[in-house]
Each structure stands twice: as C-alpha cells, then as structure tokens.
Amino acid sequence: MKTCEIIQNFTPDARSRKTLQVIAARKEAATALAVILGNSVFYSIFFKASSAEAAYNITNTDWELWAHAMNQIPKILKRSIESDALAMWEHYQFNYNREHIIFWKNIHGGCSAH
Amino acid sequence: MGVAVHTKLAVILIAFGIGTSFAENTEPTSFYLRQEIARSLISYEKSMDACESETTSDNIISLPIDRLKKARVTPKELQAAIVYLREESFKNCVESSRLELMSAILDLHAFTASTAQAPIDPSQSGLGILIPSHAELEARAIFNNLEGQKAELLRSIFHGVRPSLAKISNWREASKILASTSER
Numbered sequence: 223m224k225t226c227e228i229i230q231n232f233t234p235d236a237r238s239r240k241t242l243q244v245i246a247a248r249k250e251a252a253t254a255l256a257v258i259l260g261n262s263v264f265y266s267i268f269f270k271a272s273s274a275e276a277a278y279n280i281t282n283t284d285w286e287l288w289a290h291a292m293n294q295i296p297k298i299l300k301r302s303i304e305s306d307a308l309a310m311w312e313h314y315q316f317n318y319n320r321e322h323i324i325f326w327k328n329i330h331g332g333c334s335a336h
Numbered sequence: 337m338g339v340a341v342h343t344k345l346a347v348i349l350i351a352f353g354i355g356t357s358f359a360e361n362t363e364p365t366s367f368y369l370r371q372e373i374a375r376s377l378i379s380y381e382k383s384m385d386a387c388e389s390e391t392t393s394d395n396i397i398s399l400p401i402d403r404l405k406k407a408r409v410t411p412k413e414l415q416a417a418i419v420y421l422r423e424e425s426f427k428n429c430v431e432s433s434r435l436e437l438m439s440a441i442l443d444l445h446a447f448t449a450s451t452a453q454a455p456i457d458p459s460q461s462g463l464g465i466l467i468p469s470h471a472e473l474e475a476r477a478i479f480n481n482l483e484g485q486k487a488e489l490l491r492s493i494f495h496g497v498r499p500s501l502a503k504i505s506n507w508r509e510a511s512k513i514l515a516s517t518s519e520r
Contacts, residue, residue: 237470237471240470241469241470241471244467244469244470247458247459247464247467248464248465248467250459250460250464251458251459251460251461251462251463251464251465251467252462252465254459254460254461254462254464255373255377255462255465258370258373258444258462259370259373259374259377261370262367262370262371262374287371287374287375287378288374290374290378291373291374291375291377291378294377294378294380294381295377295465297381297384298377298380298381298384298465299465301384302465305423305426305469305472306469306471306472308500309419309469309471309472309475310471311501312415312418312419312500312501313415313471315501315507316411316412316414316415316511
C-alpha cells in the first residue's frame with residue numbers, strides 16, 4: 223500500500239464537504255443495517271429455539287445467512303466510497319486542484335500513514 | 337469464524353438492546369422481513385462482484401478531439417459523460433438486486449413504522465447505503481440535458497467501456513482544446 227501523501231492545512235471545499243457528508247450518511251446507514259441484522263439473530267437465538275434446546279435449534283442456515291449478510295455490508299460501503307472518490311478525483315483533475323486531487327486519490331486507492 | 341461471528345454479533349446485540357422495542361424483535365413478520373434484507377444484501381454484493389468482473393474493454397481510448405470540438409462539447413460535459421456512463425453501465429448491471437434491497441428495506445419500514453405516514457430515515461433504516469453522490473446526480477442531470485447529437489457522440493466514444501480518466505490517453509489535451517473552443 224502506498225504511503226499517504228501529506229497535505230498541509232487542507233480545507234475541503236464545499237463540493238468535497240458535501241461528498242464527505244454523503245459518505246458519512248452511508249456509513250451510518252451501514253451501521254443501522256448491521257443492527258437490523260443483529261436484531262434478527264436475537265430472535266433466532268431466543269425465540270426460534272425451544273426452551274429445552276436453546277443452543278441447538280439455531281440452524282446453520284440462520285448463522286450462515288446473517289454472518290454472510292453482515293460481511294457484505296462493509297464491502298458495499300467500501301465500493302460506494304471508492305466510486306465517489308473516483309468521481310471527485312476526476313472532477314479535480316478537470317478543475318485542477320492539487321490538494322483535492324491528492325486527498326481523493328488517497329481515499330480512492332487507500333494509503334498507509336506509515 | 338465461529339468466535340469472531342459470535343463476538344461481533346454480541347457487540348451488535350448489546351448496542352441494539354438499548355432502547356428498542358422488544359415486541360418488534362420477536363414478531364415473526366419482522367423477522368422474516370429482516371431475513372429478506374439479509375438475502376438481498378448478499379444478492380446485491382454478488383451482483384456487484386459479477387458486474388465488476390464483467391468483461392468491458394480495457395483498451396485505452398483516444399478521444400476524437402476534432403469531433404468533440406465540432407459538436408461543441410465542453411470539458412464539463414465531457415467530464416459528466418465519463419462519470420454518468422460509468423455509473424450507468426454499472427447500475428444497469430446491478431439494478432435488479434439493488435431494487436430488491438431497496439424494496440426489502442422499505443418493506444421492513446412499512447411494517448415497523450409507528451404510523452403509515454412515518455417518514456423513512458435513510459440513515460436509521462439502512463436505505464442511505466444506496467444514496468447516490470452529488471457528483472453522480474450532477475453528471476446525470478448534465479448528460480441527460482445534452483442535445484441528442486452530443487449525447488450520441490459521447491455514447492459512441494465510450495461504447496463498450498466503463499470510462500475513467502485512467503483509460504483515456506488524451507483527456508488533458510481534449511479538455512484544454514474544448515475549454516478554449518467554448519470560451520469563444
């Protein structure tokens with residue numbers, strides 16, 4: 223992974239701020255989805271099972287479905303952020319702004335702080 | 337995976353345990369609708385994966401600057417076309433699974449909302465994960481307002497590819513020339 227390029231005193235402009243807000247909103251939504259799924263596991267554990275076999279009536283299918291779905295949320299979120307970052311990077315290439323280019327390039331490609 | 341899944345779920349359950357309707361958690365219809373969300377998340381991710389690995393041309397494009405100049409395409413319109421056609425290509429590919437996920441989230445909201453008129457909160461419902469960016473919406477508006485010939489020209493240039501600046505060899509030159517043309 224590339225090392226992050228340092229940008230001194232970087233202030234995102236209005237367009238970048240809007241995009242960052244959208245990304246933040248998507249992250250909140252992703253968390254909410256994880257909670258929604260987690261809630262269903264709660265039901266599986268305590269209400270699908272009979273009292274005598276609390277641990278064993280949770281089917282493998284239940285666990286697999288929830289676990290699998292949970293794993294997709296970060297991937298979906300990551301793709302959407304990459305897509306936004308690419309569009310922003312392209313915008314600042316066309317409307318040249320070096321700092322914003324670096325900022326969005328780092329978000330799109332990922333970078334290491336070390 | 338077992339321990340990791342349990343730990344993750346335990347954290348979520350604890351977080352969720354604070355201030356949530358107990359009745360809602362235990363209702364079979366609610367449970368079913370959440371299962372539908374789970375299934376549609378998996379399906380959405382699968383189709384995204386498939387769409388990304390879909391064969392589109394990896395060839396580097398050289399923009400026909402003369403034709404763009406003649407059609408009076410501006411740099412902004414060119415940029416919008418790149419973003420819009422890229423997103424359109426991807427969206428067409430994932431559309432049915434995306435709609436499925438949207439539908440599943442709306443169904444759960446419809447069932448669990450306190451009243452029929454209760455507005456859906458994109459963040460709290462999870463719907464917000466699908467909201468488009470401003471850049472995408474802007475690009476869509478610009479492209480769809482282009483005169484027919486301009487739009488056709490741009491579509492033909494990017495036909496069969498998912499355009500990006502990395503795949504265009506002469507976008508800088510094109511942008512400079514088109515900018516000077518549009519200033520006249």
